[in-house]
Amino acid sequence: MAAAASVGYAVQHLIDPEICIRCNTCEATCPVKAITHDSRNYVVDFNTCNFCNACIAPCPTGAIDNWRQVAKTTPFSLDEQFSWDSLPPQSDLEVGSDAEVPAEVRQLTEIATAGQGGAVAPPWSAAHPYVNLYSVDRPAIATVTGNFRLTDDGASADVRHIVLDFGSSAFPVLEGQSVGVLPPGLDPNGKPHHVRLYSVASPRDGERPRYNNIALTIKRVTQDHQGSPASGAGSNYMCDLKIGDAVKVVGPYGTSYLMPNHPGSSIMMICTGTGSAPMRAMTERRRRRAALKEGGELMLFFGARRKEELPYFGPLMKLPREFIDINLAFSRETDQPKTYVQDLIRARGKDVARLLRDESCYIYLCGLKGMETGVLEAFRDVCRDHGLDWDRLKPELHAKSRLHIETY
Ligand code: A2P
16 A cells, blocks of 8 residues: 555554454444455455444454554555455554544544444443453463363264463453464465454353463354354364363453443343353352352353253253252253243243343343344343333443343
């Protein structure tokens, strides 16, 4: 890109290929179809993006939240962006006086600097998260100390609980945050694999309390979204790890999907499959503090095909009912009607409505994209049946950081 003269600047919205996990959320969210992708990168069309910021909050890694000042006449083309392995440095264009820079450009530059572009705020009492401590250029090296299959031997899914120890490297994480893993080797294009993102399944004080370790919940990918055979480079690498193997880890990521910490705060958790990882982390955090009797409720809706396919089924069922209200939705048990989490939300409408009303209750969704619509529709029905107005409540939940959604 050529350097510009002293006038005619714009801010260009870009996606960081180093952090992007290619989850397609931004492309699916963009209302003006400014985002596209090839087999490697997600890119933003300068001429189409209208800075509506709709894509910013849903991005799980923050890769979407990147901005560069460019000359209006020579923005980065789509082809240039497709070829990148990392973002170009911020240019040293001569910006001139404020009067020469349009207000929206100044504002976006400030957003870019703050790195918070429109993301949903965390609950007011969430702890301070650390992010981006380790990058692709300088990853943390973790050692595998555990790799256990969570699903029954007969289950169709191979879901694993993988424990990584960071030794003497500080790697602080909070429940709800994610880490990136760099699979070794090259992709079919001969380039290094991009970062794979996984939610942390352990609480902030470690999978084993006071050990410098974390746990991840990872499903071996053997099919693509259409059901055709496919081998996920990241998940197969992780699921095949042996004790003692070294893994390159980047992050941590995530500043909004965090749990409340104030006494009396309640948590409603709704998940399917490996979307259970953040729910396990939050539940375990609360379990370790249960003796403090800080109050607040835990209500869980968890969907899986069959009980044998439900990660953490055994340990979950051992938790006392007065500690957590567990609602399991099985869709493929032979002796039960097909049930989804949203069916159970309707069935438990009275308690769900009570928690929706409770200003101290925070709601977390994680799992299949299809579940999101179903769950939000169930909330609407529950509201209608219990004297609440979902169209008024939903924006309030957002404004008060009480609704957090991570679907894929
Ligand atoms: P299904 O039997 O219809 O696939 P998976 O095992 O693929 O990770 O899915 C976890 C659970 O989520 C399964 O029980 C699956 O049911 C269920 N599920 C699939 N689609 C939806 C949806 N739109 N809403 C809620 N649950 C869903």
